[in-house]
Amino acid sequence: MxxxxxxxxxxxxxxxxxxxxxxxxxxxxxxxxxxxxxxxxxxxxxxxxxxxxxxxxxxxxxxxxxxxxxxxxxxxxxxxxxxxxxxxxxxxxxxxxxxxxxxxxxxxxxxxxxxxxxxxxxxxxxxxxxxxxxxxxxxxxxxxxxxxxxxxxxxxxxxxxxxxxxxxxxxxxxxxxxxxxxxxxxxxxxxxxxxxxxxxxxxxxxxxxxxxxxxxxxxxxxxxxxxxxxxxxxxxxxxxxxxxxxxxxxxxxxxxxxxxxxxxxxxxxxxxxYLPFLPLRLSSLLHFLISSLSQVYHDTTGKPAIRILSRVPTTRLRSVGEQMDTGSIISLLFLGPWGEILPNSFIEYSASVKKISLRTGCVCNPGGAAAILGIEEDMRQLYPGVTLKDFEHIMGRELGVVRISLGLVSNFQDVWKVIQFAKSMASESSRQDQWDIWLESTCPEIIGQAI
The missing domain is CATH 3.40.640.10 (Type I PLP-dependent aspartate aminotransferase-like (Major domain))
Incomplete structure (x- = not known):
């Protein structure tokens, strides 16, 4: 993207x-x-x-x-x-x-x-x-x-x-x-x-x-x-x-x-x-990624670790020349063991440590973000001069999503690495280790906002 x-x-x-x-x-x-x-x-x-x-x-x-x-x-x-x-x-x-x-x-x-x-x-x-x-x-x-x-x-x-x-x-x-x-x-x-x-x-x-x-x-x-x-x-x-x-x-x-x-x-x-073959390739990767992320659960509570918000394809392509009915991205939230939303800034930091580049936030599309986050009514209450910091203070949490984008050069190894990262966020010990390091290395004001 x-x-x-x-x-x-x-x-x-x-x-x-x-x-x-x-x-x-x-x-x-x-x-x-x-x-x-x-x-x-x-x-x-x-x-x-x-x-x-x-x-x-x-x-x-x-x-x-x-x-x-x-x-x-x-x-x-x-x-x-x-x-x-x-x-x-x-x-x-x-x-x-x-x-x-x-x-x-x-x-x-x-x-x-x-x-x-x-x-x-x-x-x-x-x-x-x-x-x-x-x-x-x-x-x-x-x-x-x-x-x-x-x-x-x-x-x-x-x-x-x-x-x-x-x-x-x-x-x-x-x-x-x-x-x-x-x-x-x-x-x-x-x-x-x-x-x-x-x-x-x-x-x-x-x-x-x-x-x-x-x-x-x-x-x-x-x-x-x-x-x-x-x-x-x-x-x-x-x-x-x-x-x-x-x-x-x-x-x-x-x-x-x-x-x-x-x-x-x-x-x-x-x-x-490459373009004639790309939709078929991306359809396969996207379906595998969605199904795999949907099966990631916390090892302590058994609750889902991922909530997919974006539209998912209704069909899987079977031959060259077919076109996907959606794009090839996933917008999601990482959840804690009791269903709470983990801060996107923490997820982005943890992914960066593993050399995975994720985009977080509203990605320059406030209307689309509001729709899938279910905050359209809150968006209507905004006032002149409001800042993102103000909006997040009103909502009580960071706003936005984690976006995973697949494209021309994405391969199975990339998808597999993202899935393993998601599983590490569902592991209590692995997630807590990253959380402690994040708390120590990040500005306290940003941490306060995120939490």
Whole structure:
């Protein structure tokens, strides 16, 4: 979820490429600049091909998926008669779009999350219908769909975007958590725009994402500013600005990350070789992990040591080409021998000692976290200026989950190691040893908060 491990072969290929070539800033016509532009265009073509984009789409390179979502939010023509519809189980980068919407007087309408994340289709259709634009030509309304939650493991039905489009909405898809392990085709699901981060897909390079977008939709977005690279002529002093000729150039501020764009082409080629087989592999690993964790009990009381909160797959894949009905993550809580929740900070520390990297907290998805933790009503009681420390004080415990993410390079050994770690937390002597060390090595204030 946070970022894939980078393949050694991809690093070697890119390092070798850089050692044999000189790339220059694309905003020139010298040889090194022409080479950079050529490889940037090859990367755009590779992205369009990877996502099976029909004609009429282009690629705007950004620093990550967050920047791609922000690009739409800041440029979208919200107005007082507009609606922004989005799911509660979404990343903060999606929630942030509401700041642009409300600043222009638009309505913000949330789709509630279910107890295991995602949304209920009938409810979603009612909300979309109730807030639909009266006319797409007179009113601009935006539906932002999270393809896969990064905390609840829920996949939302992509067909709902087509339903929204028929009602007159523009459609924006946050696919950052989906595309590292699932096949996605714009030919099958032709949304107006898709946001992705490449480092989540194949690990390298960081700092490069993309907005894959219809050119027609791009023409309706109005940038609130301009910068080097996005303009052709600027009158100074004065007010005249002529935007760059190519639509994607109008949305790529300054110099694009030209030194790493060749790695995008190589990375997509790398991922393409594994992606058809990945869902089957991850389905097997995920089912084994879930079943094994569900059978971990405390050696003193016999009570469960793990509580799985996220959505679990309903079926196990049997052949190559099938797609999972969920993602490949597990969000859970570690429980003490009497059912009490063990502090996530203690679990993260104990896992780190065994060289296991776990993510804890609300993982930038407060709506999804609230849904699976059952604290949605408490979330409604928050007040302006509240901090996480305040919220946790009110709740009387640390908030968030422990997240286990499986991806491109996850193997049986990784899963086995996590299971053995969970069993060590169910062992009174092993857990107490770690607890004592944690108490001695951690700041007393943090310990007090955690407990």
């Amino acid at each position: 946070g970022g894939a491990l980078y393949p050694e072969s991809l690093i070697r290929v890119h390092t070798d490429f850089l050692s044999r070539n000189i790339l220059g800033n694309t905003h020139s016509v010298n040889n090194s600049s022409k080479m950079s532009l050529d490889y940037a265009n090859k990367a755009r073509s590779a992205v369009l091909s990877f996502f099976h984009a029909p004609s009429g789409y282009t690629v705007v390179f950004t620093s990550n998926a967050t920047a791609a979502l922000k690009l739409v939010g800041e440029s979208y023509p919200f107005a007082s008669d507009s609606s922004l519809v989005l799911g509660a189980d979404s990343h903060n980068s999606v929630h942030g779009i509401r700041e642009y919407a409300t600043s222009k007087g638009a309505r913000v309408c949330y789709i509630p999350a279910t107890s295991v994340g995602g949304f209920e289709v009938t409810t979603t259709k009612k909300i979309l219908l109730r807030n639909r634009p009266q006319s797409r030509y007179l009113t601009s309304s935006l539906f932002v769909l999270t393809a896969q939650s990064n905390i609840t493991n829920s996949k939302n039905p992509l067909a709902i975007a087509e339903y929204a489009s028929r009602l007159g909405y523009h459609t924006l898809l946050d696919a950052a958590a989906l595309v590292p392990t699932s096949v996605f085709s714009l030919s099958e699901h032709p949304v107006d725009a898709v946001a992705v981060s490449f480092y989540k897909m194949f690990g390298f390079p960081t700092g490069v994402g993309a907005l894959i977008v219809r050119s027609a939709f791009l023409s309706e977005l109005k940038r609130p500013w301009f910068a080097g690279g996005s303009v052709d002529v600027v009158q100074v002093p004065g007010n005249i600005v002529t935007r760059a000729h190519e639509p994607h150039e109008q949305f790529e501020d300054g110099t694009i990350n030209y030194l790493t764009l060749p790695a995008i082409t190589d990375g997509l080629r790398f991922l393409s070789a």
